[in-house]
Amino acid sequence: MLRPKILIADDHPLLLRGLEEFLKENNHVIIGTYSDGLSAYNAIIKEKPDIAILDIEMPNLTGLEIAKKCKRHSVKTKVILITLHREKKFFEQAVSYNIHGYLLKEFALSEIEACLESVSKGHAYFSDKIFKRFTNVVEEDNSIEKLTPSEVKILRRIAEEMTSSEIAEYLSISVRTVEKHRANIIRKLGLEQKPNTLLIWSQKNKLALG
Structure with a gap:
């Protein structure tokens, strides 16, 4: 089975590099990393990755805004959002944009493998900490x-x-x-x-x- 092509975007250099290195060590295919939302969205449109892992808060375009654009234009890339926010409004807004994954940053590295596996099979994955709390x-x-x-x-x-x-x-x-x-x-x-x-x-x- 082919590994999905993954794009990562986060405006925090250390977090971006850490996630990229972790995924590469686990044999995932990373086609690009970006530090702002507009560059990430343009790359999604051009490169058509299978999965985009996006920080919710980024310059130019937020992860939520990218997810909204992807839904509006029927982009096939599956969006996984990572965030520090625990507010319910962000989660519900993300779900309304048809995101496929939602992870809290402090648990991202421990949950990303399970999340990617689930999303690759066409199933949504939400951090249990978020899902149980908000539903x-x-x-x-x-x-x-x-x-x-x-x-x-x-x-x-x-x-x-x-x-x-x-x-x-x-x-x-x-x-x-x-x-x-x-x-x-x-x-x-x-x-x-x-x-x-x-x-x-x-x-x-x-x-x-x-």
Whole structure:
């Protein structure tokens, strides 16, 4: 299996060099490193890396702004964001831009290998420290067994970022029925009643959804 081509961008030279050296030591293919967001985004468009590991805060363009541009222009590069921020607003904004990974900097080196493996297989990876804190999971992941086949179908579509209206049309059911399913899923999984909760959970657990 071919190793994914990886681009890294961080405006902190020591962190950038440390991450690059760590990944190269583990036989990953690094096609470029950048210290500002605009250079990184231009390189993403030109070089088309499989994965871009981006600091959230950078000059010219932030990691979040790059993720937003990639989503808007349907860029196939999968974005992993690394950050010092623990605020919920940054995480939820990142998820809305369809990022594939979200890591806290202090755990980046210990989690990056698992993150890259997951993202390479098409599954999102969020640091457990962030995921558990912001989704307020009170059940184990095997609580998916409590869901009905219809609810699992709804979750699969949510993981694909489909709206309730799009899901209703896709499954030939009413929007009201979709919303009822969503409420039941949140209750059964023990999640917070928040707008992005199911999107975050479904992306995190794509493999379990089949």
